Amino acid sequence: MNLKELYQEIILDHGKNPRNLRKTENFNKDAKGYNPLCGDKVHVFLKLNENKKIEDISFEGSGCAISMASASLMTDLVKDKEEKEARDLIKDFLDMIKEKPELVTKSLSEDEKTKLMSLSGVKQYPMRVKCATLAWHTLTSAITNSQEEINTEKFD
Amino acid sequence: MNIDNIKKEFPIFNNKVHNNDLVYLDSANSSQKPQVVIDRIYDFYSKEFSNVGRSIHYLAVAATNMYENTRVSVQKFINAKDKNEIVFTKGATEAINLVASTYGQKYLKSGDEVLLTELEHHSNYVPWHYLRKSKGVKIEFADVNDDGEVTLESIEKKINSKTKMIAITHLSNVTGAILPIKEITQLAHSKNIPVLVDGCQGAPHLKLDMQDLDCDFYAISCHKMYGPTGLGILYAKKKWLEELPPYQGGGGMIGEVKKEGITYGDLPNKYEAGTMQTAQVIAFNESIKFLNKIGIENIMKHESELINYGQEILRKNNSVKLIGNPKNKGSVLSFTLDGIHPHDIATVLDEDGVAIRAGHHCCQILHDKLNIPASARASLGVYNTKDDLDKLNNALNNCKKIFNTK
Numbered sequence: 001m002n003l004k005e006l007y008q009e010i011i012l013d014h015g016k017n018p019r020n021l022r023k024t025e026n027f028n029k030d031a032k033g034y035n036p037l038c039g040d041k042v043h044v045f046l047k048l049n050e051n052k053k054i055e056d057i058s059f060e061g062s063g064c065a066i067s068m069a070s071a072s073l074m075t076d077l078v079k080d081k082e083e084k085e086a087r088d089l090i091k092d093f094l095d096m097i098k099e100k101p102e103l104v105t106k107s108l109s110e111d112e113k114t115k116l117m118s119l120s121g122v123k124q125y126p127m128r129v130k131c132a133t134l135a136w137h138t139l140t141s142a143i144t145n146s147q148e149e150i151n152t153e154k155f156d
Numbered sequence: 157m158n159i160d161n162i163k164k165e166f167p168i169f170n171n172k173v174h175n176n177d178l179v180y181l182d183s184a185n186s187s188q189k190p191q192v193v194i195d196r197i198y199d200f201y202s203k204e205f206s207n208v209g210r211s212i213h214y215l216a217v218a219a220t221n222m223y224e225n226t227r228v229s230v231q232k233f234i235n236a237k238d239k240n241e242i243v244f245t246k247g248a249t250e251a252i253n254l255v256a257s258t259y260g261q262k263y264l265k266s267g268d269e270v271l272l273t274e275l276e277h278h279s280n281y282v283p284w285h286y287l288r289k290s291k292g293v294k295i296e297f298a299d300v301n302d303d304g305e306v307t308l309e310s311i312e313k314k315i316n317s318k319t320k321m322i323a324i325t326h327l328s329n330v331t332g333a334i335l336p337i338k339e340i341t342q343l344a345h346s347k348n349i350p351v352l353v354d355g356c357q358g359a360p361h362l363k364l365d366m367q368d369l370d371c372d373f374y375a376i377s378c379h380k381m382y383g384p385t386g387l388g389i390l391y392a393k394k395k396w397l398e399e400l401p402p403y404q405g406g407g408g409m410i411g412e413v414k415k416e417g418i419t420y421g422d423l424p425n426k427y428e429a430g431t432m433q434t435a436q437v438i439a440f441n442e443s444i445k446f447l448n449k450i451g452i453e454n455i456m457k458h459e460s461e462l463i464n465y466g467q468e469i470l471r472k473n474n475s476v477k478l479i480g481n482p483k484n485k486g487s488v489l490s491f492t493l494d495g496i497h498p499h500d501i502a503t504v505l506d507e508d509g510v511a512i513r514a515g516h517h518c519c520q521i522l523h524d525k526l527n528i529p530a531s532a533r534a535s536l537g538v539y540n541t542k543d544d545l546d547k548l549n550n551a552l553n554n555c556k557k558i559f560n561t562k
Contacts, residue, residue: 007558029246039529064497
C-alpha cells in the first residue's frame with residue numbers, strides 16, 4: 001500500500017474522526033507524549049480495573065493525521081484487553097513498524113490486524129515513524145506508571 | 157545563458173518522481189546541481205586527482221593551483237578585499253562554530269552577551285549556546301515583528317554595554333525577510349561590536365559585497381549555491397583571522413612543529429587543518445562560473461518575479477496562510493494550510509512530484525513565537541518557473557480534496 005492509499009483509507013477515517021478522543025472519567029493511569037519535531041502531542045488516559053483489565057482508554061491531543069490515526073486505532077484495539085495483552089500488542093506493533101513484516105499477536109482478529117497493518121506504510125518514510133509510534137510509547141508509560149513524559153527527542 | 161531554459165542544465169529534472177515531473181521547491185534546504193559541477197567532480201577524480209598543498213609532483217601542483225583558483229573566484233564573487241579572507245570549511249555550520257569557538261575562547265567572559273535574532277537557524281544559535289555553558293555568556297534575541305522581519309530598531313533595543321557579538325541571518329529561511337545588514341553593521345561598529353552574518357540563504361540569492369556590507373564574518377553554504385555538499389566558506393576580515401586562535405589542529409595548518417612547541421601556518425592555512433574537500437572546492441569554482449554566467453542580477457530579478465507570483469496565487473487560495481509579509485523578501489514561501497498538518501501536506505504533495513519541506517526548518521525559536529509547531533515551506537532556486545508554482549497550488553488543492561477541507 002502506498003502512502004496516498006494509506007492516507008485515503010484508514011488515516012483519513014481515524015485522523016478526521018478519531019475514536020476515543022476524550023478524557024476517561026475516573027481514569028487511574030495516564031501519561032503524556034510529545035514529538036517536538038512535528039509538534040504532535042498526545043495524552044493517554046486509562047482505567048484499569050482490579051482484574052488488570054483495561055476498562056476504558058481515551059486520549060487527547062493534536063498532531064498530524066498519522067499520529068492521530070495511530071492513537072485512535074490503538075485505543076480502539078486495546079480497550080477491553082488484559083494489561084498483559086496490551087503490553088504484548090504494543091511490543092508487536094513497535095516491532096512491526098520498525099522491522100518485522102507482520103503482526104504476530106493472537107489477541108487481534110484478522111480484520112483488526114489488517115486495519116493496524118495499514119500504518120505499516122510509514123516504514124518507507126523513516127521521518128514519519130515517530131508519528132506512528134508516539135501514542136504507543138505513551139501507553140507503555142501510562143501502564144507502567146512511570147510518570148515519565150515521553151519525548152521522542154530527549155534533551156541533552 | 158537564458159534563465160528561462162536553465163532547467164535543462166540540471167540533469168535531475170530528467171528523472172520522474174512517482175511518475176511525475178519533479179517540481180523541486182526545496183532549494184533553501186539544498187539546491188540541485190548543474191551538469192558542469194557534476195562533470196567537474198567526475199573529471200577531477202578521473203584525470204586530475206591529488207591532495208593539495210603538500211607534495212610537489214605534477215598532479216599535486218596542478219590540484220593546488222585549481223584549489224586556490226576557487227578561493228580567488230569566491231573572493232571576487234563576494235568582493236572581499238583579500239583572497240586570504242576566504243576560509244574553506246565543511247559547511248556554514250562549521251564556519252559559525254569556528255567563529256563562536258575561537259572568538260568565544262579569546263574575547264568572551266561570564267556576563268558578556270551575544271545578540272542573535274528570533275529568526276536564526278539552529279546553526280546560528282547552538283554554537284553560541286555552548287558558550288553559555290563553558291563561559292557563562294548570555295544570549296539575547298532581537299524580536300521578530302508581525303511581518304516576520306527583524307528591523308534595525310529591534311536590534312538597537314537589545315544592544316547594551318555587555319553586547320560583545322551580533323550574529324544574524326542575512327535572509328530568513330522561514331519568512332524570507334532580508335535583514336538590513338549594512339545598517340546593522342554600521343550601528344554595531346559604532347559601539348565596537350563585531351557582526352557575524354549567517355549567509356546561507358543570502359549567498360545564493362543576493363548580490364554580495366563584503367567591503368560594502370562591512371560585516372566581520374560571513375558564513376556561506378556551498379551546497380545551497382548549486383555546489384557540492386560538504387563545503388562551506390567562512391569570510392572573515394583579515395585582522396580577525398590573524399588575531400583569533402586556530403580552530404582545529406592537524407596537518408597543513410602548522411608552521412613548525414617541535415617537541416617543545418608549535419607555530420601555526422599563515423592565512424588561510426591556519427584554519428584549514430587536515431586534508432580538505434579538494435574535489436568539492438575545485439568543483440565549486442564551476443558553481444560560481446555558472447552563477448556569473450547567468451548574472452546574479454538576473455537571478456535576483458527572476459526569483460523576485462517568482463516570489464511575487466507565488467505570493468499572489470497562494471493568497472488567492474483561501475485556506476493557505478502565508479507566514480510573514482516582509483517588505484524585503486527573498487526566495488522562501490512558508491505557509492500553513494487550515495486543518496492539515498504540514499507533514500501531511502508534504503507527504504501528499506510528494507506523491508504529485510512536488511518536493512517541499514515541512515517542519516520547523518531548524519527554527520524552533522521562531523515557530524514557538526508564531527505559536528505553531530511546524531510549517532510547510534516552498535523555496536525557490538534559479539531553475540524554478542511560474543509553472544512550478546502553479547503545480548504547487550494545484551497539488552495543495554489536491555491535498556485539500558484528500559483531506560476534505562475547504
